[in-house]
Amino acid sequence: xxILDGKLVAQAVKDSLKxxxxxxxKEGKKAPHLAAILIGHNGxxxxxxxxxxxxxxxxxxxxxxxxxxDTVEEQVLLQQINELNADNNIHGIxxxxxxxxxxxxxxxxxxIAAEKDVDGFHPSNMGKMIQGQxxxxxxTPYGILLLLEHYKIETKGKHAVIIGRSNIVGRPISIxxxxxxxTGNCTVTxxxxxxxxxxxxxxxxxxxxxxxxxxxxxxADMVKDGAVVIDVGITRVEDKTKKKGYxxxxxVHYDTVAPKCSYITPVPGGVGAxxxxxxxxxxxxxxxxxx
Amino acid sequence: xxILDGKLVAQAVKDSLKxxxxxxxKEGKKAPHLAAILIGHNGxxxxxxxxxxxxxxxxxxxxxxxxxxDTVEEQVLLQQINELNADNNIHGIxxxxxxxxxxxxxxxxxxIAAEKDVDGFHPSNMGKMIQGQxxxxxxTPYGILLLLEHYKIETKGKHAVIIGRSNIVGRPISIxxxxxxxTGNCTVTxxxxxxxxxxxxxxxxxxxxxxxxxxxxxxADMVKDGAVVIDVGITRVEDKTKKKGYxxxxxVHYDTVAPKCSYITPVPGGVGAxxxxxxxxxxxxxxxxxx
Numbered sequence: 001x002x003i004l005d006g007k008l009v010a011q012a013v014k015d016s017l018k019x020x021x022x023x024x025x026k027e028g029k030k031a032p033h034l035a036a037i038l039i040g041h042n043g044x045x046x047x048x049x050x051x052x053x054x055x056x057x058x059x060x061x062x063x064x065x066x067x068x069x070d071t072v073e074e075q076v077l078l079q080q081i082n083e084l085n086a087d088n089n090i091h092g093i094x095x096x097x098x099x100x101x102x103x104x105x106x107x108x109x110x111x112i113a114a115e116k117d118v119d120g121f122h123p124s125n126m127g128k129m130i131q132g133q134x135x136x137x138x139x140t141p142y143g144i145l146l147l148l149e150h151y152k153i154e155t156k157g158k159h160a161v162i163i164g165r166s167n168i169v170g171r172p173i174s175i176x177x178x179x180x181x182x183t184g185n186c187t188v189t190x191x192x193x194x195x196x197x198x199x200x201x202x203x204x205x206x207x208x209x210x211x212x213x214x215x216x217x218x219x220a221d222m223v224k225d226g227a228v229v230i231d232v233g234i235t236r237v238e239d240k241t242k243k244k245g246y247x248x249x250x251x252v253h254y255d256t257v258a259p260k261c262s263y264i265t266p267v268p269g270g271v272g273a274x275x276x277x278x279x280x281x282x283x284x285x286x287x288x289x290x291x
Numbered sequence: 292x293x294i295l296d297g298k299l300v301a302q303a304v305k306d307s308l309k310x311x312x313x314x315x316x317k318e319g320k321k322a323p324h325l326a327a328i329l330i331g332h333n334g335x336x337x338x339x340x341x342x343x344x345x346x347x348x349x350x351x352x353x354x355x356x357x358x359x360x361d362t363v364e365e366q367v368l369l370q371q372i373n374e375l376n377a378d379n380n381i382h383g384i385x386x387x388x389x390x391x392x393x394x395x396x397x398x399x400x401x402x403i404a405a406e407k408d409v410d411g412f413h414p415s416n417m418g419k420m421i422q423g424q425x426x427x428x429x430x431t432p433y434g435i436l437l438l439l440e441h442y443k444i445e446t447k448g449k450h451a452v453i454i455g456r457s458n459i460v461g462r463p464i465s466i467x468x469x470x471x472x473x474t475g476n477c478t479v480t481x482x483x484x485x486x487x488x489x490x491x492x493x494x495x496x497x498x499x500x501x502x503x504x505x506x507x508x509x510x511a512d513m514v515k516d517g518a519v520v521i522d523v524g525i526t527r528v529e530d531k532t533k534k535k536g537y538x539x540x541x542x543v544h545y546d547t548v549a550p551k552c553s554y555i556t557p558v559p560g561g562v563g564a565x566x567x568x569x570x571x572x573x574x575x576x577x578x579x580x581x582x
Contacts, residue, residue: 106424126421127414131458133397135414157485165469167422175466178456178481187492189480190469194448201478 001258002151004230004265006143006273009150013277014059017284021060024288032287033062034092034118034279035084039077039103040070044236045096052094055276061283064090070100077103078111085113092118092283115289118282121168130175136282141173143274144209144230145183146281153207153228153263160186161205163198163251164212169232173209198222215249220256229257229264232271292549293442295521295556297434297564300441304568305350308575312351315579323571323578324353325383325409326375328368330394331361335527336387343385346567352574355381361391368394369402376404383409383574406580409573412459421466427573432464434565435500435521436474437572444498444519444554451477452493454509454542455502460523464500489513506540511547520548520555523562 021031034056038049049065056063066080077095084093093116095108109117114124120136128135137145148155160177164170170190178188186207191198202208202222210218211232223229233251250267258264265271312322325347329340340356347354357371368386375384384407386399400408405415411427419426428436439446451468455461461481469479477498482489493499493513501509502523514520524542541558549555556562 106422123418123422123424123426124415125418127416127418130417130421130462131397131414133414157487159487165471171421171466174481175462178483180456180483185483185485187480187482187486189478190465191478192469192471192476194476195478196448196450 142278210251433569452496501542
């Protein structure tokens with residue numbers, strides 16, 4: 001069993017980006033500039049955004065953090081996005097999810113200019129991704145592809161089972177793994193809350209992506225020997241033995257599943273670690289397309 | 292075994308559209324107006340376009356047919372599309388595929404204004420479809436959904452196996468059947484040329500969509516008793532006993548598969564018959580959104 005080390009691969013991606021950005025600057029070109037919008041004070045969101053801003057600094061990117069209280073009116077937020085769309089100094093825009101109730105996620109995503117949508121959530125990016133046109137791929141699925149690529153895991157002809165059909169992970173990774181690309185050509189089964197016989201389906205899988213958000217859901221009896229297991233889950237579970245009062249759990253019961261796998265991602269340090277690297281990759285692309 | 296009668300359901304859809312268009316006209320509103328662009332003289336394309344124009348007439352729609360020789364320059368075609376985009380009297384635009392070599396299908400599709408893209412091929416429509424936002428659904432998958440709906444075939448929790456991953460049929464129907472909608476909530480397996488054990492996978496299916504374009508590919512030994520079988524194939528196979536010199540064959544070996552099925556679509560008279568009705572439905576939507 002080999003661990004797919006997200007920290008290691010993310011660092012390699014970031015090192016390569018840093019070099020490229022240094023080169024850009026030497027040529028007198030602009031560094032990539034990411035604008036992040038954070039609404040309210042949700043703990044996880046604060047952590048994610050802080051981490052994105054910090055990574056920008058590490059790589060020599062510019063970043064702008066714009067904060068709103070969670071009482072912000074939708075119109076004010078959309079106006080802010082439009083200003084960022086029009087600003088030639090901003091290459092990438094992300095609005096940290098989830099949003100407060102009074103704000104339509106759909107409207108927010110559709111308002112971000114597709115060419116600055118480094119989260120890859122805009123319908124036109126999703127559509128281009130489906131059709132195999134150049135597009136920003138959402139960070140989590142993109143991070144998974146980068147991991148598979150780094151470890152040279154052959155996907156062609158493998159049976160991949162995806163658990164969870166969210167627009168930001170399950171759905172796009174199900175599409176990407178089934179496309180005619182070097183990290184695709186899997187037969188893909190997409191499972192969700194209405195799936196019957198999930199255990200039997202998982203037992204057929206050469207590759208499982210667990211992305212349903214239920215801690216330790218995937219157990220050893222659902223995994224065949226030699227499978228590749230990708231754990232997208234990242235849930236805070238109360239744990240009084242920890243200083244913070246919680247532990248981070250994936251969707252995979254790691255201790256029992258890992259011994260059966262050919263490859264597995266740990267949590268933390270697996271897919272989660274890759275996500276920001278993938279976002280930085282998208283932001284770099286957004287910046288260089290303009291120069 | 293019950294036949295899913297595409298002709299019957301298509302007629303019901305068309306009858307309902309005709310009534311609605313009559314009502315529109317009585318209110319002094321414009322009838323839907325479809326512009327079709329046909330390039331060259333491919334026999335099948337000629338037949339499809341003629342059939343679309345004829346259906347427009349039957350339903351009281353306006354239609355405009357624009358023809359180019361297959362030597363047309365890309366720029367000329369794109370310019371024509373832009374004129375149709377700008378024309379307020381045109382509600383829907385379709386460019387009949389396939390295109391001659393010198394013309395990029397991607398550019399053509401991306402040039403059609405998304406709100407007039409009644410074929411549902413524009414990336415922004417595809418992306419909205421994925422995200423469950425209102426969108427034009429490509430005619431063939433839409434026709435399949437209308438058939439399932441008409442015959443009240445329960446899809447929730449069923450295992451659907453799709454053979455073929457094309458952007459216009461296999462891929463979108465795999466997405467639609469797995470969404471959280473009344474004609475969705477299937478567990479979906481998407482298969483293609485790199486799929487191993489296709490027979491074993493098909494034998495698990497409660498619903499099979501054969502959309503690979505190989506005549507009589509799906510045989511009885513690949514289908515479990517009671518399955519629903521949807522045949523998207525429509526290939527001309529030489530047949531000297533026929534007046535035209537060819538017969539139309541589906542992707543399913545109908546004579547042996549049909550007796551095992553709970554429901555099956557015939558070819559012709561199944562999915563193919565639904566496709567134009569679905570296109571007319573999209574064109575009606577495009578027209579009424581503007582009025």
